Amino acid sequence: MVSKTSEDNSFFTEFLEDYFAECEEHLAAIRQNLLALESFLNQPTVEPEVLQALFRSFHTLKGLSGMVGIKEAEALAHQMESYLRLLREEHPPLSASGFDALMEGTKTLEQVINCQHQNAPLPNIEPVVGQLKALLPPEIPPSQKGIITPIHLELPSAAQDHLKGAKEKGQQVWHFVFSPNSQRAQAGINVNVIRSRLEQLGQVIHAAPRLNSDHQIVFDFVVTTTAAESVFAPWSQDGVTWNPYETDRESLNPLETAVTTVKDSAETEPAKAATPVPEVEDTSPAPLLSTVDSPPALPLEPMTQPAPLISQPSTVVRVELPKLDALMRMVGDLVISRARLDDYIHQLTNSLPSAQLRPLQELNLTLERQMRDLREGVMRVRLVPIGEIFARMQFVVRDLVREIDKEVVLKISGQETEIDKFVVERMMDPLLHLVRNAVSHGIEGREQRVAAQKDPVGQIHLRARTSGEMVVIEIEDDGQGVDGKKVMGQAKARQLVSTGGGEDHYDGMTLLDILCTPGFSTKEQVDLTSGRGVGMAIVKNTVRELGGLLDLTTEVGQGTCFRIQLPLTLAIADALITNVGSETFAIPQSSVREVIEVPPSQIIHFENNEIISYRGQVLPLVHLSQLFHIAKSLDPIHPDTRLKIVVAGSSLNTVGLVVERIIGLREIVVQALTDPLVRVLGVAGATELGDGRVVLILDVSALVRMAAARKSISQGNRE
Amino acid sequence: MKRILVVDDSATMRKMVIASLRDLPGFTFSEAANGLEAIEQMQNSPFDLMVLDLNMPDMHGLDVLRFVLSHPDYQATPIVILTTKGDPESKNEALSAGASCYLTKPFQPKSLAEQIQELVNLKLGYNVN
Numbered sequence: 001m002v003s004k005t006s007e008d009n010s011f012f013t014e015f016l017e018d019y020f021a022e023c024e025e026h027l028a029a030i031r032q033n034l035l036a037l038e039s040f041l042n043q044p045t046v047e048p049e050v051l052q053a054l055f056r057s058f059h060t061l062k063g064l065s066g067m068v069g070i071k072e073a074e075a076l077a078h079q080m081e082s083y084l085r086l087l088r089e090e091h092p093p094l095s096a097s098g099f100d101a102l103m104e105g106t107k108t109l110e111q112v113i114n115c116q117h118q119n120a121p122l123p124n125i126e127p128v129v130g131q132l133k134a135l136l137p138p139e140i141p142p143s144q145k146g147i148i149t150p151i152h153l154e155l156p157s158a159a160q161d162h163l164k165g166a167k168e169k170g171q172q173v174w175h176f177v178f179s180p181n182s183q184r185a186q187a188g189i190n191v192n193v194i195r196s197r198l199e200q201l202g203q204v205i206h207a208a209p210r211l212n213s214d215h216q217i218v219f220d221f222v223v224t225t226t227a228a229e230s231v232f233a234p235w236s237q238d239g240v241t242w243n244p245y246e247t248d249r250e251s252l253n254p255l256e257t258a259v260t261t262v263k264d265s266a267e268t269e270p271a272k273a274a275t276p277v278p279e280v281e282d283t284s285p286a287p288l289l290s291t292v293d294s295p296p297a298l299p300l301e302p303m304t305q306p307a308p309l310i311s312q313p314s315t316v317v318r319v320e321l322p323k324l325d326a327l328m329r330m331v332g333d334l335v336i337s338r339a340r341l342d343d344y345i346h347q348l349t350n351s352l353p354s355a356q357l358r359p360l361q362e363l364n365l366t367l368e369r370q371m372r373d374l375r376e377g378v379m380r381v382r383l384v385p386i387g388e389i390f391a392r393m394q395f396v397v398r399d400l401v402r403e404i405d406k407e408v409v410l411k412i413s414g415q416e417t418e419i420d421k422f423v424v425e426r427m428m429d430p431l432l433h434l435v436r437n438a439v440s441h442g443i444e445g446r447e448q449r450v451a452a453q454k455d456p457v458g459q460i461h462l463r464a465r466t467s468g469e470m471v472v473i474e475i476e477d478d479g480q481g482v483d484g485k486k487v488m489g490q491a492k493a494r495q496l497v498s499t500g501g502g503e504d505h506y507d508g509m510t511l512l513d514i515l516c517t518p519g520f521s522t523k524e525q526v527d528l529t530s531g532r533g534v535g536m537a538i539v540k541n542t543v544r545e546l547g548g549l550l551d552l553t554t555e556v557g558q559g560t561c562f563r564i565q566l567p568l569t570l571a572i573a574d575a576l577i578t579n580v581g582s583e584t585f586a587i588p589q590s591s592v593r594e595v596i597e598v599p600p601s602q603i604i605h606f607e608n609n610e611i612i613s614y615r616g617q618v619l620p621l622v623h624l625s626q627l628f629h630i631a632k633s634l635d636p637i638h639p640d641t642r643l644k645i646v647v648a649g650s651s652l653n654t655v656g657l658v659v660e661r662i663i664g665l666r667e668i669v670v671q672a673l674t675d676p677l678v679r680v681l682g683v684a685g686a687t688e689l690g691d692g693r694v695v696l697i698l699d700v701s702a703l704v705r706m707a708a709a710r711k712s713i714s715q716g717n718r719e
Numbered sequence: 720m721k722r723i724l725v726v727d728d729s730a731t732m733r734k735m736v737i738a739s740l741r742d743l744p745g746f747t748f749s750e751a752a753n754g755l756e757a758i759e760q761m762q763n764s765p766f767d768l769m770v771l772d773l774n775m776p777d778m779h780g781l782d783v784l785r786f787v788l789s790h791p792d793y794q795a796t797p798i799v800i801l802t803t804k805g806d807p808e809s810k811n812e813a814l815s816a817g818a819s820c821y822l823t824k825p826f827q828p829k830s831l832a833e834q835i836q837e838l839v840n841l842k843l844g845y846n847v848n
Contacts, residue, residue: 011738011739011828012735012828014738015731015734015735015738018730018731018734019731021731022729022730022731056728056774056776059774059803060728060729060732060774062803063729063732063802063803063824063825064729064731064732066803066824066825067731067732067735067824067825067826069825180759180762180763181762181763182762182763182764185759185763185764190756190759190763191755191756191758191759192752192753192755192756195755207755207777207778208778208782209754209755209758209778209786211786211789211790215790215791215792216762217758217759217761217762217790219755219758219759318730
């Protein structure tokens, strides 16, 4: 045994970043599994797979923390592991105090790791360690723990039950055999690849290696699936054979009785049983390799699916985000260089004979396509599923609900939606705030809900989906809604809006603007959960900085829905290049709805607004020339000059941007304007075009707000 | 050159093990994140020594060990168990199943390197000095 001194801890400090990254993965898995565990509270049995997954995560965390010398994390993980072992082996029902201890322990463990990461003083772990210790029986002398437990007697039946259930559901059970070799490995066909293929097919309920009669290693997999055989027929080229798996107990071959189950020691997972002994292997495995038309395959000792949440295939490479940022910047530079080439070729159009020009143009087009693929590839690398932060929200709601007297269920959908890693990190706080808001302001108290004939349990939906180049996140509650009158009243009292107008004129946009004003809060009393009134300002600013849009729809008594639209990625975007006078502007394509041409006669002048009728609705116009005080080159009064209008914004709020020329779609590299001194309302950033010109990128959401504000002012004036 | 296969489901742990052993002359390293992958390597890129974790998804380390040692070409392969489990039962079980050496995490890099070197001298008749 290796002695445990701290003499050499410095050796492993170079792995600290890896350690923190891996901790994050395990903690995310733990959070998900704890939520799954909650449904087994006070139930007679607890799903063993969930316990197993949790156990393994804490086990790995314990080992890693010990290696990097973080004793507190090691001790905590050890205690959690001990309690989980008790749950797994002695099957006591999961008590509320036990679950609380696991939650507290996880939270403290996360704090310890975070504090260590930030070199902050570590929290005191003693209370929670004591809490966990109290759950364990006074002492378990390790030597008395059963070494040989006949777990294999009960587990196969569980797996058999699983098989039966699958058959009842009309699923087929297949026995796959994969024969690996080095040619296949070089071609990228290895056991992990085959396994993940099978996982896509259905559920892998057994996976084990075997030596066949030629002393070759093969892998057996038992899979339940609804997929037709034609789906995996091509895999025979990759060394995969299959035949239907026979589940009848009666047809058991002597092999099954000869298959030994691994003796499970205290920590051996029961689910990982079934290792064939070599004596049997020499004589009997041949039928397992039989082809489809041979007699039914021998049954294998199936095992339950190992927790898929935390199994990490070794094909994953961990990369620091700054490296990916650098890569993205390089792609950005390439995009600009190609745009330059594009312009140059354009200039040559008149001076070069077409026979010479054509290959250049074709090459340029190929280059463009390849660049687009490269850009997309780099972007994909940065995408992570949003589910991880959604799972955190479950924790938040759970904690909040305990502090206040409300019942709330958080429903999550679309957690597999992928979004840029940077965006996910930045959205953490805003989402946290919106969810907190929904719990503390949105959902009413129990009596109030009953009085309003609503389900006493409030619901909050957290949804994500991809829509074109954007990711849409919605936080919807079925609570009391935002009381527009009250908000307007308070806004007027605080002189956030002009007091002259009528009481009743507000829409989602106006309300949102007021709610997002720093310091604005409708809550009379500031409590722990929310009410200081700075949160919404943070939400709005973050969404804007990320180039996204924030919408609010609310109905008093029915509920509130915040919708956030975010670009999939930040650095490079497609944009519509337009021209006004001598100035050129880029409008992000993700916010362009369409481009229309309208004769000037269709414009309706209305107070200080210009509007047109657009698809049955009113579209406010913003003249970029007026907004940025640019001298027009065209004469708009000429009756033949049709106005070119770029319809931009989200589905709820649109604005018509009047431009003079549409130059075309270009890939642009977005450079944010973060210096407060050069910030201009309506400008989101700048980009460099192929000819080296610097062009401003319009901030569509700001322009939409501007148009909406004007509309409400004129509505106010009307009265 | 002798090849050491490091099997552990934690990527960080694999890195740490390899970093601890990288100064031993005459070795190359390969990695596997689970038991199935480790066993595939037996066939595709044979190894001379295995450093094996116990608690892993899919296949428990002991099952991997039993399988490797049941293969005619690998019967004499030195297998070093490197695990967080320190109880004597696990150790006995692993050693009686045929493990050459049972080490626990956290480990000291120097100590791990020394133990492996000793084992190599003894088992493979291969002097790394």
